[in-house]
Every structure is written in C-alpha cells, then in structure tokens.
Amino acid sequence: MEKGEFPVKQTDDVIQPANVNLGHIAAFLELRQIGLMNASQMWLHTDPVSQGRDPGVKQKTEGIVAELTSAAKDYGIDARGAPTEQGLPPASFQRFLRSADVSGVVITDHEKEFKNRYYQSRFDLPELVDAEYDNQTEDYISPLAKVLTNVTSVLAQSLVNLAMPNGSTTDAPQADLTLTNQLLYCFLYRPNCTLLRKVLSVGNSKQLSNRPYQRYVGVYTSPNSITHIIEKLVAYFLGEEISAPTLSDCKNPISNDQIFSYDWIAGNHGNGTCWKSYTYKTPALSPAFVIEDWASTEYSTWTESRWTAYSARMFYVASTGQQTILLSIGVIVLLVSMVLVYFVNKKSDVLFSQEEDPY
Secondary structure, eight states: TTTSSSSSSTTTBBOOOOOGGGGGOOOOEEEEESOOOOEEEEEOOOOHHHHHHHHHHHHHHHHHHHHHHHHHTTTTOOOEOOOGGOOOSOOOOHHHHHTOOOEEEEESSSSSSSSOOOTTTTOGGGGTTTOOOOTOTTTOHHHHHHHHHHHHHHHHHHHHHHHHHOOGGGSSOOHHHHHHHHHHIIIIISSSSHHHHHHHHHHHTOOOSOOOOOOOOOOOOOOOOOHHHHHHHHHHHEEEEEEESSSOOOOOSSSBOOOOEEEEOHHHHSOOEEEEEEOOOOOOOHHHHHHOOOOSSOOOOOOEEEEEEEOOOOOOOHHHHHHHHHHHHHHHHHHHHHHHHHHHHHHHHHHHHOOOOOO
C-alpha cells in the first residue's frame, strides 16, 4: 500500500482496479474476538497515542465510539469503551498507526485478557464458543449465530451512519440470522453444506469434506482451503449471475481486464452457472520478503519450521497367538533344561566316573 501496489501492481495496457493508499483511509474499524460476549457486553478499544498527537483524530475516534454505542443499544448490546490508558489489544490496526495517525476502534468481547484461552489454536472448538452443531441440522440456530448477527447489524448501521451522516437509519442493512448460522455451520462443523456446494465449482462442490477444514493460516507457501472458499463466498455475495450457457462461454470478453472475474459455479441446482464479480486475491506476504531484508525491524520476518520430505518404516509384528506359542515353547525348553541339568549334576559321579588302571 505504501509503494502504490495495492490491491495490484499497476501494469501498462491492462485495465486494473485503482490503487488504495493510506490517504484513502478515513477510519479503521477492526473486529477481533467477539465470540464470548458475556451479558451481551462489547468492548471498544482505541489508541491513546494517536489521539494525544492529533486532536482531529481524537474527535473522529470519539464520534465512532459514540455511533457504535448508540447503534448497539438498538440490539440489546452494551458497548463500552475500554480504559484508554491500556492501549490497543493485538490488532492489525497497530501496523497502520506506525505509518500514520488514523482514527479507529478495535471491537472485542473482553476488556483486558482474552476470554477464549484457546483462540486460534487446535483447541479452539465450536462447543467452547456456543456453536455446538453435533447431531444438528443446518436449520438449527446456535447461540453464537445470534450474537454475531447482532454485532454485524450494529456494524452495518454504524458504517452507514458514519458514511452518510444526513441519511436515514432505515437505510442500514440488517444482518440475516439464517445466513450467519449457515456460515458457522459450514466453517465450524460440515463444509459439505448447502451454501458452499452452490458457490464452488461443480467439481469442487462434490469434493467438500464432512469434517471442518483446518483454519490455521501458516506461511505464504502453504495452501489453505478456507482462503479459497472465502474468495468464492465473497464473489457470490457481491457478484451477479450472467448469461453463459456453457463453461467455455464463462469468461471475460475483454482479455486485458483485471477488474472483473468470472467463475463457473454449481449454483442453486448444481448444474453450473456463470458468476461475475469484483473479487481477486493479493499475496499475504510481508514486505520484508519482497525487499529481501531478513533483518528488518520494520516488517515482520517470522518463519516456520516444516518438513520437506516424509518417510516411514514398517516392522512386522507377529500375531498374539504366535507370540503365545513361542513363549510357551521357550518356557518348556527352559524347564526341561533345568531338570536335565539338575539330574546330570546330581549323577555326575556315576556318569563321569573313571575306571582304575589294573596295571
């Protein structure tokens, strides 16, 4: 973004989306952990340093907090400002504040310590965040779905009011509880669900797993099924269906156009339909690896250990019956040997006696 290469690096003779830089960011609104909102309590964290340096940032930040607090009341949520002196929790917003003073709020379900001790670990299971779908159908509405729907509605209403101060609150979209629940069901319990089957291609929709995919995001080279699924979901919700009778017809008529993407998805009936959208992916790569500054203190340079090759050795193990027979024979031979040695030793004077020479 600082180098003018976001979302894509500009190329001559190619139709591309406009670049976005720090000057285009009026405010920052970030969601972190919100799954365990006890008593429907939501915490709003702000940065004291940037507000202390720039009165304009402070005024705009206070306006965002006030708008979120007001909208939260309409949905039975108690939105409170976290103590300013404690600063921000771990958040992406911090990285932007290192480059410019920007108004912003980080929304969490905790005031200080994390409530979900297993956040983003292998133990971060659905049942720990009130999203237990075992032995349930897609129609079951979990408690977490209700919480997320209310939070989403608060954000939607606040964003509309902040973007259009003179508009009507009736213009704010309402989050769909059923859709929220479907997303949770698909990601946390069974990817082979109705929603994902229709947003993926015909071939990929038939290969969806009945077990949840790994949500861990690792190093840049690691493939991630969740990333691909989210891209297709965004394309489905923000795109539109166009007329294309076959897969070969579902393509951009302008060869040098990088703004629109065309996907052949399964659709509602599973037979395939063409979908046009504005979605595309950008590499989630630290600038340190782009400029090859491995000792950078400005950009993150964390790495992971990984195995490039796998090997296995197999050992033959006898059956239990064969092991028992071998042990029994060994014990019998041992006992017979002990008895035989005992009698040989006892009769050794007879067995090994020497006759006297008569001469």
